[in-house]
Amino acid sequence: MRRWNGWGDEAHAYVVPARAVQALQAWVGPPAPPRDATLPEALAGVPESRLPHAPFLSFDPEQRLRHARGQSLPDWVALRSGRVGAFPDAVAFPASSDDVRALLAWAARSGARLIPYGGGTSVAGHVNPDPQLRPTVTVDMSRLSRLIELDEVSRLARFGAGVLGPDLEAHLRARSLTLGHFPQSFEQSTLGGWIATRSSGQQSLLYGRMERLFAGGRVETPRGPLELPVFPASAAGPDLRELVLGSEGRLGFITEATVRVSPAPAREEFVGVFFPDWAHGLAAARTIAQARLPLSLVRLSAPEEARTMLTLAGHERLLGALEAWMRLRGAGDEKALLLLGASGTAAVVRFALGEGLSLAKQHGGLSAGRTFGAQWTKNRFRAPYLRNALWELGYAVDTLETAAPWSAVPAVLSRVEAALRGGLQRCGERAHVFTHLSHVYSDGSSIYTTYLFRLAPTPDETLERWRTLKERASEAIVAAKGTISHQHGVGVDHAPYLKAEKGELGMAALGRALSGFDPEGLMNPGKLLGAAR
Numbered sequence: 001m002r003r004w005n006g007w008g009d010e011a012h013a014y015v016v017p018a019r020a021v022q023a024l025q026a027w028v029g030p031p032a033p034p035r036d037a038t039l040p041e042a043l044a045g046v047p048e049s050r051l052p053h054a055p056f057l058s059f060d061p062e063q064r065l066r067h068a069r070g071q072s073l074p075d076w077v078a079l080r081s082g083r084v085g086a087f088p089d090a091v092a093f094p095a096s097s098d099d100v101r102a103l104l105a106w107a108a109r110s111g112a113r114l115i116p117y118g119g120g121t122s123v124a125g126h127v128n129p130d131p132q133l134r135p136t137v138t139v140d141m142s143r144l145s146r147l148i149e150l151d152e153v154s155r156l157a158r159f160g161a162g163v164l165g166p167d168l169e170a171h172l173r174a175r176s177l178t179l180g181h182f183p184q185s186f187e188q189s190t191l192g193g194w195i196a197t198r199s200s201g202q203q204s205l206l207y208g209r210m211e212r213l214f215a216g217g218r219v220e221t222p223r224g225p226l227e228l229p230v231f232p233a234s235a236a237g238p239d240l241r242e243l244v245l246g247s248e249g250r251l252g253f254i255t256e257a258t259v260r261v262s263p264a265p266a267r268e269e270f271v272g273v274f275f276p277d278w279a280h281g282l283a284a285a286r287t288i289a290q291a292r293l294p295l296s297l298v299r300l301s302a303p304e305e306a307r308t309m310l311t312l313a314g315h316e317r318l319l320g321a322l323e324a325w326m327r328l329r330g331a332g333d334e335k336a337l338l339l340l341g342a343s344g345t346a347a348v349v350r351f352a353l354g355e356g357l358s359l360a361k362q363h364g365g366l367s368a369g370r371t372f373g374a375q376w377t378k379n380r381f382r383a384p385y386l387r388n389a390l391w392e393l394g395y396a397v398d399t400l401e402t403a404a405p406w407s408a409v410p411a412v413l414s415r416v417e418a419a420l421r422g423g424l425q426r427c428g429e430r431a432h433v434f435t436h437l438s439h440v441y442s443d444g445s446s447i448y449t450t451y452l453f454r455l456a457p458t459p460d461e462t463l464e465r466w467r468t469l470k471e472r473a474s475e476a477i478v479a480a481k482g483t484i485s486h487q488h489g490v491g492v493d494h495a496p497y498l499k500a501e502k503g504e505l506g507m508a509a510l511g512r513a514l515s516g517f518d519p520e521g522l523m524n525p526g527k528l529l530g531a532a533r
């Protein structure tokens with residue numbers, strides 16, 4: 001059963017090792033475990049629906065609670081404290097494009113607002129109803145999840161857009177195929193959500209981001225269906241898929257999507273390489289990215305992250321052995337950890353890793369073999385469960401991400417980290433901050449920063465701590481000319497910063513384009529462009 005107030009399946013827990021508990025206290029101070037609301041307490045706060053009965057709507061309080069929030073830190077504070085604020089007035093579960101069209105027609109008549117809901121893993125407030133607005137129906141897309149068509153010759157697969165990551169992969173693996181899209185939220189996120197937020201999977205270096213994987217499909221908009229035919233390439237004017245990618249539920253419902261699939265890899269390997277310091281690691285990551293090798297993963301942890309992740313995973317013995325091994329080879333305390341991954345035939349994997357390791361060596365890298373790669377593979381979808389355990393101890397964890405050209409990466413990274421590290425000084429608190437580069441390109445890289453701080457005595461104060469940190473870091477990103485999001489999207493949390501990137505004219509054009517499909521503003525008001533139209 002899915003947790004109603006945290007990450008993942010209730011059956012899975014993450015036990016924080018004793019040494020990691022000590023380290024957490026040293027980083028930010030001793031915690032005070034929160035008293036979380038129980039499910040019955042949270043359900044007691046679900047108000048009367050403002051909508052009249054209709055056979056296609058569920059008014060079940062638990063469904064309304066479970067669809068009220070996503071996975072951002074403000075969402076966690078709301079759910080864990082039982083002070084959820086705004087709820088959908090009802091939840092709908094359409095099973096076909098026809099059902100979705102009927103819902104749109106009903107919304108046009110009744111004036112209700114509609115929020116498309118995939119897996120609810122948004123970390124930027126994308127699926128939250130706005131209490132100030134008209135009655136709202138959250139539309140859960142999970143019943144549109146079939147494999148509709150598979151063209152094995154062209155390697156194209158058409159799915160219902162509500163399909164969850166594991167189900168989509170299971171369909172494809174049965175035919176020895178893969179989409180190769182593995183965001184860390186893979187277990188609980190959906191194809192439609194990936195498209196609507198321009199998602200990036202961990203192995204996007206090989207398979208591509210959603211922009212490359214999404215080949216076409218069908219969107220049900222308030223003005224009617226938008227068909228996006230599939231071509232390998234087209235010069236027939238602007239590509240309408242670009243409007244759908246990142247549309248965040250503002251344009252309509254993606255009901256079907258065709259994606260480009262690949263053969264499932266015969267072999268997959270991940271290796272770790274240590275560098276004596278961050279500068280050497282950064283130069284190696286850039287060189288490897290620019291060599292355009294057929295690698296699936298190039299992921300560089302800055303020294304603080306390498307230390308923190310090994311500590312939280314309870315690998316002190318491994319860490320100790322590694323320290324000794326690295327010291328023998330002349331490295332200091334500021335080691336960066338690079339993970340290289342390759343997927344494909346045995347020959348491709350051998351070639352890609354061989355070339356990658358040789359470039360790493362030229363920059364002072366010392367290969368630590370497959371141990372770290374195997375650890376990363378084992379924990380790649382487990383890590384989010386740590387967030388539940390840390391919260392229960394009394395710590396909040398959040399992440400933020402951006403991307404910038406290589407020449408700007410050091411400045412963006414240090415400005416963001418400095419903003420976060422000093423962010424809570426005024427209230428006498430500390431934030432523990434660490435960063436990795438998760439997706440590399442020939443011209444630049446994404447920058448992914450995690451920050452951890454103590455929960456405050458009250459939910460409002462915790463939220464205030466988060467707001468201070470988020471605002472400072474977002475302002476630092478904008479000032480350093482990074483994008484406000486490389487992969488999480490805009491939602492409500494990033495909306496105030498979008499104009500700095502798109503410009504006045506760009507924002508107005510985007511608003512008009514969305515209005516062209518949704519003149520009454522029925523779809524997910526307030527997201528992406530800010531204040532509801």
Ligand SMILES: Cc1cc2nc3c(=O)[nH]c(=O)nc-3n(C[C@H](O)[C@H](O)[C@H](O)COP(=O)(O)OP(=O)(O)OC[C@H]3O[C@@H](n4cnc5c(N)ncnc54)[C@H](O)[C@@H]3O)c2cc1C
Nearest residue numbers: 118119120121122183184185190192193199200248249254
């Ligand atoms: C632990 C964790 C790890 C994460 N890791 C990654 C990562 O590695 N890479 C990454 O890119 N993101 C990551 N995310 C963010 C999140 O998982 C992505 O944004 C994901 O694409 C959201 O998919 P979803 O199905 O959960 O969509 P939801 O959260 O349900 O919705 C997101 C937005 O898409 C819209 N939407 C959803 N389905 C449809 C549809 N069918 N038609 C129209 N609009 C729709 C919604 O209205 C909303 O605006 C992570 C989140 C968490 C909590």
